[in-house]
Structures are given as C-alpha cells and as structure tokens.
Amino acid sequence: VIRVIAFDGDDTLWHNETVFSLTQQRFRELLGAHVKDAAHLDERLHERETVNLALFGYGIKGFTLSMIETAIEVTGGAVSAREIQLLIDAGKAMLQHPVELLDGVPDTLEALAPDYKLMLVTKGDLFDQESKIARSGLAGLFWRIEILTEKDVGSYGRILRRHRIAPGEFCMVGNSPRSDIAPVTALGGSAILIPYPLTWAHEADHAELGVHRVLGSISQVPLAIQEMGSR
Amino acid sequence: VIRVIAFDGDDTLWHNETVFSLTQQRFRELLGAHVKDAAHLDERLHERETVNLALFGYGIKGFTLSMIETAIEVTGGAVSAREIQLLIDAGKAMLQHPVELLDGVPDTLEALAPDYKLMLVTKGDLFDQESKIARSGLAGLFWRIEILTEKDVGSYGRILRRHRIAPGEFCMVGNSPRSDIAPVTALGGSAILIPYPLTWAHEADHAELGVHRVLGSISQVPLAIQEMGSR
Numbered sequence: 343v344i345r346v347i348a349f350d351g352d353d354t355l356w357h358n359e360t361v362f363s364l365t366q367q368r369f370r371e372l373l374g375a376h377v378k379d380a381a382h383l384d385e386r387l388h389e390r391e392t393v394n395l396a397l398f399g400y401g402i403k404g405f406t407l408s409m410i411e412t413a414i415e416v417t418g419g420a421v422s423a424r425e426i427q428l429l430i431d432a433g434k435a436m437l438q439h440p441v442e443l444l445d446g447v448p449d450t451l452e453a454l455a456p457d458y459k460l461m462l463v464t465k466g467d468l469f470d471q472e473s474k475i476a477r478s479g480l481a482g483l484f485w486r487i488e489i490l491t492e493k494d495v496g497s498y499g500r501i502l503r504r505h506r507i508a509p510g511e512f513c514m515v516g517n518s519p520r521s522d523i524a525p526v527t528a529l530g531g532s533a534i535l536i537p538y539p540l541t542w543a544h545e546a547d548h549a550e551l552g553v554h555r556v557l558g559s560i561s562q563v564p565l566a567i568q569e570m571g572s573r
Numbered sequence: 574v575i576r577v578i579a580f581d582g583d584d585t586l587w588h589n590e591t592v593f594s595l596t597q598q599r600f601r602e603l604l605g606a607h608v609k610d611a612a613h614l615d616e617r618l619h620e621r622e623t624v625n626l627a628l629f630g631y632g633i634k635g636f637t638l639s640m641i642e643t644a645i646e647v648t649g650g651a652v653s654a655r656e657i658q659l660l661i662d663a664g665k666a667m668l669q670h671p672v673e674l675l676d677g678v679p680d681t682l683e684a685l686a687p688d689y690k691l692m693l694v695t696k697g698d699l700f701d702q703e704s705k706i707a708r709s710g711l712a713g714l715f716w717r718i719e720i721l722t723e724k725d726v727g728s729y730g731r732i733l734r735r736h737r738i739a740p741g742e743f744c745m746v747g748n749s750p751r752s753d754i755a756p757v758t759a760l761g762g763s764a765i766l767i768p769y770p771l772t773w774a775h776e777a778d779h780a781e782l783g784v785h786r787v788l789g790s791i792s793q794v795p796l797a798i799q800e801m802g803s804r
Contacts, residue, residue: 397668399700403634410641411661414654423650426657430642437628468699469630469722491700 343571344532346485346507347454347563350516351464351471353538354560356478357442362405365432369409372425376417387412399491401467406433437470441477446561451483453564459485463501463514465493465521493521495528502529513570515563519551527552532570536560574802575763577716577738578685578794581747582695582702584769585791587709588673593636596663600640603656607648618643630722632698637664668701672708677792682714684795690716694732694745696724696752724752726759733760744801746794750782758783763801767791 352358366384374380390412391405398404409429413421454460462484464471471489475481486505490497502512509530516522517538526533533554555566583589597615605611621643622636629635640660644652685691693715695702702720706712717736721728733743740761747753748769757764764785786797 397665398634399698401634401700403629403632403638407634407637407661407664410657414658417654419654419658421654423645423648423652423654423657426641426654427645427650430638433638434628467630468720469632472722489699491703 344513344567345511346459348461348463348514350522353517355447361436361439365436368432386416401470402433402436441474450560450563455483462487465490495525498525523551523554575744576742577690579692579694579745581753584748586678592667592670596667599663617647632701633664633667672705681791681794686714693718696721726756729756729760754782754785758785
C-alpha cells in the first residue's frame with residue numbers, strides 16, 4: 343500500500359521550462375543582429391549546454407555561462423561586452439523569477455497531506471532549488487525534501503534506504519519519463535507521469551518506463567493513488 | 574562522549590582557496606592591460622561577489638560570472654569577447670582542478686574510522702561538491718555526507734535531529750570560525766578549528782565562537798578528541 347508520495351519540482355509543482363524558453367527567446371533576439379542564420383542558434387546553444395553539462399551540472403548559472411560561450415562562438419568573437427552583460431542580466435532575472443505554481447498544486451498537496459507522507463524529490467542547483475522551494479510556500483507540506491544532482495536508480499535507491507521506505511510504499515509523481523518514472527519503476531515503486539506541454543516533445547519513448555500511469559493534471563493524483571491502493 | 578566527528582571539506586580536507594587565488598591572479602594579469610590601478614581589481618571583484626552572493630550562492634560558476642561582470646565594469650565595456658572566453662576557461666579549469674588533499678588527511682580519517690562515525694559537512698554548489706567528494710577518494714570513509722548552502726545554527730540543528738545525534742556526541746572539525754565553530758558550539762557541540770593559512774586573515778574575531786580547540790594540523794585531531802572525551 344502506498345504510504346509515501348514524492349513529487350518532482352520543476353515543471354511538476356512549478357513552471358520552469360517557460361522561464362528558460364523566455365530567456366532563449368531574448369538570446370535569439372540579441373544575437374539575431376549578428377548572425378544570418380538565427381534558426382540554428384537554439385541548436386548551437388543546446389550543443390554547448392550538452393558539452394558543458396559534465397562540468398556545470400543542471401541549473402541557471404551553468405545555462406548563463408553556456409549562453410555567453412555560444413554568443414562568443416556564433417559571432418566569432420564580435421559580440422560586445424555590453425551584450426554579454428545583457429545575457430548575465432537575463433540569467434539573474436531567471437534566478438529572481440517568481441515561482442509560479444501549476445494549477446491545482448496547493449489544493450492537491452493539502453488534500454493528500456493528512457493521509458500520506460509527502461516528499462519533494464527535485465534535481466538541479468542546490469542554492470537555486472532551495473530558493474525556489476522557499477519561495478513556493480510549499481515547504482511546510484513535505485515530510486522530507488531531497489535535492490539531487492542526478493535522478494537515477496542509484497540516487498532513488500539511496501533515498502528509499504535512508505528514509506526506510508519499501509519500494510511498494512513509494513509513488514513518484516513527475517513530468518519526466520527518464521528522471522521521474524523509469525528509475526522508480528525499475529526499483530519496484532509506483533509512478534505517475536504528468537506531461538508538461540513544453541518539454542513533452544523531448545522525451546518520447548515510453549517503451550522502457552515500466553508500469554506507470556499518465557495523468558493530465560496533478561488534481562487527478564488523489565483519485566489515482568486511491569485506485570492504485572485498491573487494485 | 575564524542576561519537577560523531579564531522580569534517581568540513583574545502584580548506585579542511587582538500588585545498589580550495591589556493592585554486593581561487595591562482596584564478597584571481599590570472600584575472601589580474603588579464604585585466605592589468607586594461608586598467609591603470611590593478612591594485613583595486615581584487616577589491617572590485619570581492620564587492621561584485623558579495624552583491625551576487627544572494628543570487629548565486631557559493632561556488633565556482635557564480636564566481637566565474639562575477640569575474641565576467643567585474644571585467645565588464647572595470648574596463649567600461651572595453652573587455653573583448655576573447656578575454657571573456659579566457660575567464661570562462663579559467664572557471665572551467667577550476668572545476669576540473671585535481672582535488673589535492675591536505676597533509677595527513679587520509680591517514681587521520683582511517684585512524685578515526687574504527688572508533689567514530691565520520692561525517693562530511695560541506696558548503697557550496699551541490700554538483701561541484703559531489704564531484705570533489707568523488708574525486709577525493711574519501712567518500713567511503715564517511716558514515717554520512719551533508720552538502721549545505723549555508724552553515725548556521727539552523728542547518729547544523731537539522732543535521733543533528735535528522736541523524737539523531739545529541740550535541741554532546743558531536744564534534745565539528747573545520748577551518749572557518751564562522752561556519753564550522755560558532756554555530757556548533759552555540760548548539761552545545763564540540764569544535765576543533767584548524768586554520769588554513771590563506772583564509773585565516775579574513776575571519777579574525779574569536780570572541781563569540783564559544784569553547785573550542787585550535788590545532789595546527791588534522792593529524793592532531795585523534796589525540797585532541799581523546800583528551801576531550803576524558804576531560
């Protein structure tokens with residue numbers, strides 16, 4: 343029987359990808375003046391981010407450094423210091439962006455809190471995630487909060503052991519098939535996928551995710567958990 | 574009786590400030606060509622870091638962004654994209670810098686491990702700290718590892734509660750009076766200060782640190798702990 347329900351943060355409880363998208367739009371506008379083929383800017387930035395990921399990890403500061411490097415690369419060094427400062431300012435604006443909860447989030451967590459232990463299991467920059475959790479106003483609803491650099495079978499396994507949770511008692515709710523669903527079902531836990539519109543296109547393959555449910559909104563979680571418990 | 578000995582990471586187990594110092598030297602050399610008064614560069618960088626701390630937290634990625642902003646500021650926007658790329662490269666070199674243990678570290682930890690539960694309690698960027706812990710080769714010696722964004726009475730108190738450690742059973746070993754000593758003695762725990770030469774000048778006031786010991790090297794910790802247990 344499910345006893346612990348864990349939620350992902352970015353794009354499950356609060357909007358995140360929209361903030362990155364807005365900044366990438368500003369990045370395109372800024373560099374559009376320098377390069378003829380603005381269509382490839384997103385691709386170049388994504389390539390640079392992927393290369394830097396092993397050094398920077400996930401998060402806004404690393405993303406900002408990747409924007410600056412891409413700007414220098416695609417302009418052949420012609421980008422000005424003033425334009426680079428605008429990229430840093432865009433990164434700072436992201437760090438200060440208000441935390442916008444997805445629809446139904448506080449009501450759903452409050453409805454579940456009396457009957458389940460609620461966890462937050464999120465990935466990314468520690469300082470940034472702690473700041474978002476504080477600003478979300480949700481921290482008091484969680485029994486445990488875990489911030490990871492990578493969500494995989496190893497890190498979920500450590501969490502279950504540390505908090506003495508049997509896999510059969512654990513259900514993970516998130517928007518990422520690869521980070522929130524696959525590792526949890528591999529460990530024998532339950533998982534609920536709530537796709538986030540903007541990121542959905544990136545992660546398409548459901549084949550190796552194991553048994554899980556897909557919902558359209560977090561508001562449907564309480565009923566789904568009830569059904570899972572009585573199956 | 575002391576049962577748990579916790580160690581700080583940066584400048585207690587491995588060298589950290591020396592890496593920042595080398596990068597700041599490169600920063601001064603690079604901008605020396607632009608500004609007349611290179612003596613003020615350190616000060617300007619430190620001011621920029623302090624302002625950015627609330628947004629960036631501690632860590633190399635934030636430090637790199639602060640170097641770039643300072644370079645733009647002190648040159649009035651005249652710094653070139655190529656020079657900014659050199660600052661990013663310097664930040665990347667810091668992230669890849671080999672983890673150099675202080676003298677006596679592995680021997681001391683191995684000597685203590687049979688009789689005490691050892692913890693690592695470090696502050697900074699999650700991704701960067703996890704990477705350093707992995708590269709240090711010390712991870713297997715620790716009972717628990719905690720990475721914090723801020724070391725204060727609140728965060729130490731949470732650690733003691735979470736791992737069910739009484740303050741009287743806990744001894745913290747570190748190089749920072751403010752982060753490693755004052756909050757721990759305020760909670761009723763023991764503390765051992767091992768000053769690190771380069772940072773020692775910054776934190777001078779011992780008045781409000783509570784009862785603690787000061788040692789010259791980590792190799793003296795086992796004897797000091799024995800004496801503390803039998804006082």
